[in-house]
Amino acid sequence: MCSARSKPDTVDRELKLLRRLLRAKDRIDAAPHEEWPVARLAQVSGTSQAHFARSFRDAFGIPPHRYLLARRVERAAALLRDTDLPITDIAFQTGWTSLGTFGRTFRDITGESPGALRQRTQAAPGDLAQVPHCFVSAAHRPDLKMAVSEKRRRENGDTTPATETEVP
Structure with a gap:
C-alpha cells in the first residue's frame, strides 16, 4: 500500500517542478534581452541551481x-x-x-x-x-x-x- 501512495506523490512532485520550470522558461521568453544566470532562474523556479539546471535540461532537452x-x-x-x-x-x-x-x-x-x-x-x-x-x-x-x-x-x-x- 505504501508503493501505491508513493507513485502519485512522485507524479505530483514532478508536475509541480514542471510548472516551476515553465515559470522560469516563460520569464526567459518574456525578456530574453535580460541577464538570466542560473542563480536567477533557480530563484524564479524555487529550486537549487544544480537541480534547476539538471531539471531544465531533462524537461526541455537543452x-x-x-x-x-x-x-x-x-x-x-x-x-x-x-x-x-x-x-x-x-x-x-x-x-x-x-x-x-x-x-x-x-x-x-x-x-x-x-x-x-x-x-x-x-x-x-x-x-x-x-x-x-x-x-x-x-x-x-x-x-x-x-x-x-x-x-x-x-x-x-x-x-x-x-x-x-x-x-x-
Whole structure:
C-alpha cells in the first residue's frame, strides 16, 4: 500500500517542478534581452541551481543557457528580417553586450552572418503577413541541440570527442 501512495506523490512532485520550470522558461521568453544566470532562474523556479539546471535540461532537452541563446538569436533574426534597424542596435536590443560575440554566436548558430541573413531575407521577401507569427518564429527557430563550441569544433574538422582530461 505504501508503493501505491508513493507513485502519485512522485507524479505530483514532478508536475509541480514542471510548472516551476515553465515559470522560469516563460520569464526567459518574456525578456530574453535580460541577464538570466542560473542563480536567477533557480530563484524564479524555487529550486537549487544544480537541480534547476539538471531539471531544465531533462524537461526541455537543452540547458537553460542554450535555450536563452536560441531565443536571442530567434529575436535577432526576426528584427533583421522585419526592420531596418542597424545590426549594432539589434545586437544590444537582444541582450548581447559585444557586437563581436553577437556576430560570432549568430553565425555559429544560423550558419550565416547577421548581414548575410538580412540580405537574403530582404532580397526575396515572402508574404509572411498572412502566416501567424508563432509559425514564422517556429520555422526560423535555431537548432541548438549541441553546444556552440562543439558545433564550431566539428566544423573545423576536429572529430575527436571532447573528453575530460585524464589523471594518471
